[in-house]
Amino acid sequence: MSVTVSPLLLALREGTRACHQGLEARLPFFSAGFDRAAYARLLAAYHGFHAPLDTLLAEYQTAERNKTPALSRDLGALAIDAQALPVCHALPRIDDEASALGVMYVLEGSTLGGQVLKRAMAERLGIDTDSGGAFLDIYGAQTGARWRSFLQRLAAADPQPAAQARTVAAAVATFTCFEQWLEARRVLVC
Numbered sequence: 001m002s003v004t005v006s007p008l009l010l011a012l013r014e015g016t017r018a019c020h021q022g023l024e025a026r027l028p029f030f031s032a033g034f035d036r037a038a039y040a041r042l043l044a045a046y047h048g049f050h051a052p053l054d055t056l057l058a059e060y061q062t063a064e065r066n067k068t069p070a071l072s073r074d075l076g077a078l079a080i081d082a083q084a085l086p087v088c089h090a091l092p093r094i095d096d097e098a099s100a101l102g103v104m105y106v107l108e109g110s111t112l113g114g115q116v117l118k119r120a121m122a123e124r125l126g127i128d129t130d131s132g133g134a135f136l137d138i139y140g141a142q143t144g145a146r147w148r149s150f151l152q153r154l155a156a157a158d159p160q161p162a163a164q165a166r167t168v169a170a171a172v173a174t175f176t177c178f179e180q181w182l183e184a185r186r187v188l189v190c
């Protein structure tokens, strides 16, 4: 299956490039002193964002794209009770297919970066799929195929400029809400 580069994908990349760079620079994965305890706190914060979003996205995507089960599994492996954790309430608005696609672009795209982080966390912290790293490799060998199938859905989206603008705005809002939530949970480096 080849990669489908649609105008909407290009608009999403353009519209969120600065968001990605800004958030990546503030995430602690590669910081000196980042240890298993800090990793566990970070994943707990991720859980607080992804759990309510999985619920909001339920009518737009199948459960195989849910992120919460892998995060709960990781937190269990790290001896944290996922049920007891706080959840984010300042979430991006999802009220139609166009806005859902923008949110999904961010969450699905992050599975690509997850491949880099999976290798880094294995090397630096000795964390693998069974010991807290399931979320970073959530789709495993299916990562590329799931991304390409999402890109096909983007390519088939409503081509009207207003709909495409709603998708990009929802993607930017997803990055912004996530960064603000992680900041409030005090897991960012700066």
Ligand code: HEM
Binding pocket: 013, 020, 023, 024, 027, 029, 105, 106, 107, 108, 109, 110, 111, 112, 113, 114, 116, 117, 178
């Ligand atoms: C330190 C943390 C991160 C690193 C090192 C990282 C790294 C990467 C890399 C290398 C890619 C390109 C993968 C490829 O082309 O095969 C990518 C793509 C992407 N990442 Fe990240 N990422 C990080 C965090 C995040 C987070 C937290 C999010 C959102 C919640 C995110 C959203 C995306 C998106 C949407 C794409 C897809 C871009 C596209 O191809 O259109 N990333 N990331």
